[in-house]
Amino acid sequence: VKYAEEFAPEFLPNVSTCKSPQQMMGAVIKTWFAEQENLKPENIYSVSIMPCTAKKFEAQRTTMTRKGLTDVDAVLTTRELVDLIKMYGINIQQLDPETADSPMGLRSSAGKLFGASGGVMEAALRTAYYKLAGKEMTQFRVNELRGLNGRKETRLQIGDLEIGIAVVSGIANAKILLDEIRNGRNDLHFIEV
Structure with missing residues (x-):
């Protein structure tokens, strides 16, 4: 912030x-x-x-x-x-x-997710998926948003809706992603820094 x-x-x-x-x-x-x-x-x-x-x-x-x-x-x-x-x-x-x-x-077991990079994102996505699809999210590949890599991206399909997701660690990686968005990138809907 x-x-x-x-x-x-x-x-x-x-x-x-x-x-x-x-x-x-x-x-x-x-x-x-x-x-x-x-x-x-x-x-x-x-x-x-x-x-x-x-x-x-x-x-x-x-x-x-x-x-x-x-x-x-x-x-x-x-x-x-x-x-x-x-x-x-x-x-x-x-x-x-x-x-x-x-x-x-x-x-909730989702509370365990918050301490890991991408954890808040995953918990929010699981909740959104449940609210929109009416069922638990099972096909989501958590590893795509986890790990020590400074930037991770994936897409999540909920019915006809496709959500672009990014998780960045560190201000330097956040700056790079924000610069991409400033330059016209518009396929991301949810970003966790």
């Missing part, structure tokens, strides 16, 4: 108005969860662990606050978490397994 604001403002009308999963969860923790647990939101310190350093800036945006409180108070990258684990000499292999808590009851 910050990149679009500064370097590609003509694309801002196309940017999703939804908060990111990180910010949605932060808001839920400080509202619904606080109410459920009878806690004051100002007494909750919410830490997000994310692979992308841009999440640090996102968490500090003024639009990511409610009644003067930030949705997410701190963001650690996964690399920083690993560094902390090493620094404190924690051996993950020696920890006793514990059952994860379920503060909101059952969860």
Whole structure:
């Protein structure tokens, strides 16, 4: 979003108005969860662990606050978490397994997708497919949007509708794709950066 604001403002009308999963969860923790647990939101310190350093800036945006409180108070990258684990000499292999808590009851397996490149895209496409086709998406080749390649593209057929999809990692790859669109490319309908 910050990149679009500064370097590609003509694309801002196309940017999703939804908060990111990180910010949605932060808001839920400080509202619904606080109410459920009878806690004051100002007494909750919410830490997000994310692979992308841009999440640090996102968490500090003024639009990511409610009644003067930030949705997410701190963001650690996964690399920083690993560094902390090493620094404190924690051996993950020696920890006793514990059952994860379920503060909101059952969860969708799609939530596991969000931490991987292309994961938000896949979850959204699976939902759109179900809404438009009335059935679960089974033929989609997930690998086309996964992996460490900085840019992945595919097409998804839903009935008579064909959707062009791109997932890019990193600002340099996003810039290249946006330049292609500026130069007339118009076959993409959904882009995840």
